[in-house]
Amino acid sequence: MNCFLRTIICSIFALNCATSSADYSNHPDAEKFIDTMIKEHQFERQQMIDWLASAKHQKSIVTAMSRPAEKSKAWHEYRKIFVTDIRTSRGQKFWLENKETLDRAEKEFGVDPAIIVSIIGVETNYGRNVGSYNVVDALSTLAFDYYTQTEKRESRRKFFTTQLEHLFLLAREQGKDPLTLKGSYAGAMGWGQFMPNSYRNYAVDYDGDQFADIWSNPTDAIGSVANYFTKHGWKEGQPVATKAHIEEGKAIDAKELNRMKRPTKTIADLVSQGYIPIEPFPTDLPAFPIRLEAKYGQEYWLGLHNFYVIGRYNPRTKYAMAVLQLSQNIRSNLCKSDNLC
Numbered sequence: 001m002n003c004f005l006r007t008i009i010c011s012i013f014a015l016n017c018a019t020s021s022a023d024y025s026n027h028p029d030a031e032k033f034i035d036t037m038i039k040e041h042q043f044e045r046q047q048m049i050d051w052l053a054s055a056k057h058q059k060s061i062v063t064a065m066s067r068p069a070e071k072s073k074a075w076h077e078y079r080k081i082f083v084t085d086i087r088t089s090r091g092q093k094f095w096l097e098n099k100e101t102l103d104r105a106e107k108e109f110g111v112d113p114a115i116i117v118s119i120i121g122v123e124t125n126y127g128r129n130v131g132s133y134n135v136v137d138a139l140s141t142l143a144f145d146y147y148t149q150t151e152k153r154e155s156r157r158k159f160f161t162t163q164l165e166h167l168f169l170l171a172r173e174q175g176k177d178p179l180t181l182k183g184s185y186a187g188a189m190g191w192g193q194f195m196p197n198s199y200r201n202y203a204v205d206y207d208g209d210q211f212a213d214i215w216s217n218p219t220d221a222i223g224s225v226a227n228y229f230t231k232h233g234w235k236e237g238q239p240v241a242t243k244a245h246i247e248e249g250k251a252i253d254a255k256e257l258n259r260m261k262r263p264t265k266t267i268a269d270l271v272s273q274g275y276i277p278i279e280p281f282p283t284d285l286p287a288f289p290i291r292l293e294a295k296y297g298q299e300y301w302l303g304l305h306n307f308y309v310i311g312r313y314n315p316r317t318k319y320a321m322a323v324l325q326l327s328q329n330i331r332s333n334l335c336k337s338d339n340l341c
């Protein structure tokens with residue numbers, strides 16, 4: 001059944017349509033997709049048809065995509081989800097259990113272990129929440145049945161179509177049945193929640209068993225997250241962000257705020273615009289201004305190059321700030337109770 005029609009029928013008659021067989025092999029866009037998989041990657045037509053016919057439409061994916069926490073929650077609410085005592089102590093435990101691997105990753109990739117530990121904590125709560133969707137369902141729903149339905153941006157539809165292509169390639173490379181691969185509602189997989197193209201490009205085998213497994217192997221996850229950060233420009237030993245005040249009487253330009261782009265201005269430029277950083281960083285460091293909604297009023301920050309790099313993982317200011325603050329709490333706990341400072 002046409003998916004849009006099915007959604008309407010499900011909502012009018014209050015039917016349980018949480019999942020349903022959509023047979024994406026018959027979708028108008030599937031023909032082109034299948035042709036690409038045959039011509040460019042030498043898959044068999046019948047195999048592709050069978051896989052797409054098995055993919056299920058998941059209504060909860062559409063709901064979750066429409067309301068990501070980064071969009072729907074103010075910073076002070078978002079922070080409460082990720083920067084918690086329990087996640088901090090789990091991060092501390094994860095660090096101690098994987099200290100040798102984290103030390104090696106820091107030496108080989110130059111990435112702060114606190115950031116690696118924090119990313120794995122924010123993404124999956126240390127492997128506790130790696131996602132229970134079939135990734136084929138998630139990516140088929142998003143590639144064929146979401147952006148067309150809601151008339152959202154063509155580039156996002158293409159993005160998920162490309163991810164679906166990478167998923168089948170990844171499954172073949174790893175010798176797995178693509179229908180068994182699990183992940184988030186957006187198709188991100190494993191301890192570090194890599195999308196299929198990131199998995200193929202950045203996941204590494206870090207325990208020497210010749211298999212890059214971030215689904216279940218924390219050692220490979222640590223190496224893979226470190227590799228991702230170094231490939232996206234992490235600068236070793238550089239600061240990430242500093243809190244700031246606004247000079248009294250200065251009006252700031254709201255258009256400049258929270259742009260998770262590579263910073264082009266320097267701290268000195270921002271000081272001249274009225275931002276006063278509370279930490280004395282060199283004024284020639286590139287930075288961009290951030291404003292977050294605290295419980296009572298606004299807080300201001302200057303994000304530096306490495307803050308922007310955290311945003312290569314997820315380009316939301318709140319996400320990168322949660323990663324930074326959780327990393328600081330974990331490091332501080334380790335210093336206090338384990339004397340690892």
Ligand SMILES: [Ca+2]
Nearest residue numbers: 205206207211
């Ligand atoms: Ca491995």
